[in-house]
Amino acid sequence: MSDLELAAVLEPLVRGVAGVSTVYSSLPLLAQSAKQITRGADAPPLIAIDRSSTAVTVTINVGVSGSAQAPATAAAVAAAVRAAVGADAEVVVRVSRVLD
Amino acid sequence: MDDHLTEETPDIGGSGYTLEDLSEYLDRGRTPAIAAIDDNAECQSVLASLERVGALSRDLVAQDAALNPAIDESWLASVFSSITREAKAGRDIPLSSPDPRTRLSITEGAVRELVRAAGDAIDGVFVGRCDLDGDPTETGSGIRVGISISVVLGSAVHDVAETVRQRVYSELLTHTELTIEAVDVTVTDVHVIANGSAPE
Numbered sequence: 001m002s003d004l005e006l007a008a009v010l011e012p013l014v015r016g017v018a019g020v021s022t023v024y025s026s027l028p029l030l031a032q033s034a035k036q037i038t039r040g041a042d043a044p045p046l047i048a049i050d051r052s053s054t055a056v057t058v059t060i061n062v063g064v065s066g067s068a069q070a071p072a073t074a075a076a077v078a079a080a081v082r083a084a085v086g087a088d089a090e091v092v093v094r095v096s097r098v099l100d
Numbered sequence: 101m102d103d104h105l106t107e108e109t110p111d112i113g114g115s116g117y118t119l120e121d122l123s124e125y126l127d128r129g130r131t132p133a134i135a136a137i138d139d140n141a142e143c144q145s146v147l148a149s150l151e152r153v154g155a156l157s158r159d160l161v162a163q164d165a166a167l168n169p170a171i172d173e174s175w176l177a178s179v180f181s182s183i184t185r186e187a188k189a190g191r192d193i194p195l196s197s198p199d200p201r202t203r204l205s206i207t208e209g210a211v212r213e214l215v216r217a218a219g220d221a222i223d224g225v226f227v228g229r230c231d232l233d234g235d236p237t238e239t240g241s242g243i244r245v246g247i248s249i250s251v252v253l254g255s256a257v258h259d260v261a262e263t264v265r266q267r268v269y270s271e272l273l274t275h276t277e278l279t280i281e282a283v284d285v286t287v288t289d290v291h292v293i294a295n296g297s298a299p300e
Contacts, residue, residue, distance in 0.1 A: 024139055024140065024141040024144070025139040025140060025141075046139055055201070061141060063141065063144070064275070066271075066275075069274055069275060070195070070206050070210075070274075070275035070276065071195045071196070071204070071206075071275070071276075071277060074195055074204040074205075074206070075195075075197060075202075075204060078197065078199070078202045078204060082199075082202070087201075088201070089201065090201050090202075090203070091199075091201065091202045091203070092202075092203045092205075093202070093203070093204050093205075094192060094204075094205050094206070094207060095195075095204075095205070095206040095207065095210055095275075096141030096142075096189065096207050096209070096210055097141050097144060097145055097209075097210050097213060098206075098210055098213070098214045098217075098271075098275050100148075100217060100221075
C-alpha cells in the first residue's frame with residue numbers, strides 16, 4: 001500500500017473516532033505551493049506518512065470537540081491508527097484545536 | 101482591513117494567506133472553498149476569532165453612535181495582533197501516553213485558543229490577549245495563565261472576571277494536563293453600551 005493509499009485509509013478512520021471534530025493538515029505548506037494547490041492540483045493528504053526511519057511514522061493533527069476531552073480523544077486516535085498500521089509504527093497525534 | 105494589521109504576521113500558519121486574505125474569505129462566506137485555509141488549524145483558529153470580534157464590533161456599533169464612543173481602532177489593532185500571534189501552533193504541549201511509540205500533544209496555539217474562546221463565551225467579554233507563563237512542554241511544570249479582557253459594562257466587573265477565571269480553569273483541566281498554578285484575569289478595557297441598562 002502506498003503512502004497516499006494508507007493516508008486515505010486512515011483519514012476516515014480518524015474522523016470516526018469519538019470526540020474528533022475534524023482532521024487538519026499535518027504537513028506545513030509552503031506559501032507558494034499552497035496557492036498552487038488551490039489552482040487545481042491535487043491537495044496533499046492530511047495525514048503524514050514518513051518512512052525515513054526504520055519504523056513508519058504516522059502524524060495526525062486533529063480538532064477535538066469541546067464536549068470531549070482532548071487527552072482521551074488523542075489517545076483514542078492513536079489506538080485506532082496503531083490498530084491499522086501495526087504495533088511497530090510511531091504514531092504522533094497532535095490536538096491542533098478544541099472546537100466549540 | 102488596514103494594512104498595518106497584517107505587518108507582523110503576513111502569512112498565517114504557512115498557508116500562504118494573510119490576515120487580510122482570511123478576513124476577505126470570511127466576508128465571502130468562505131466560498132469558494134480554499135483547502136489550504138480550510139485544512140489549516142491556524143487559519144481556522146484565526147477565522148473563529150475574527151468571527152467573534154466581528155460580532156462584538158457589530159454589537160457595539162449598533163448602539164446609539166451619539167452616546168457611545170467610537171470603537172478604538174488601536175484597541176482593535178491590538179486584538180487582531182494578539183489573535184494572529186496566539187494562533188500560531190507554537191510548541192507541542194505533551195499529553196501522557198503509556199506507549200513509548202506514541203506521542204500525544206496539544207499545541208500551544210490550541211491552548212491559547214481554548215482560553216480565548218472560554219473567555220469570549222462569557223456574555224459581554226472579549227479576550228484581548230493570553231499569556232502562558234512557564235514551560236508548558238515540561239510535564240509537571242507550574243503554569244500561570246494571564247488573560248486580558250475587555251468588558252461591555254452591564255454587570256459587576258469583578259463578577260465577570262471571576263466567571264472568566266473559573267471557566268478558563270475548567271477548560272484547561274478538561275483539555276490539557278498542565279499544572280495550572282493560577283489564572284490571572286486583568287480587565288484592560290470597558291466598553292459602555294448606551295442602552296439605559298448600564299449602571300451609573
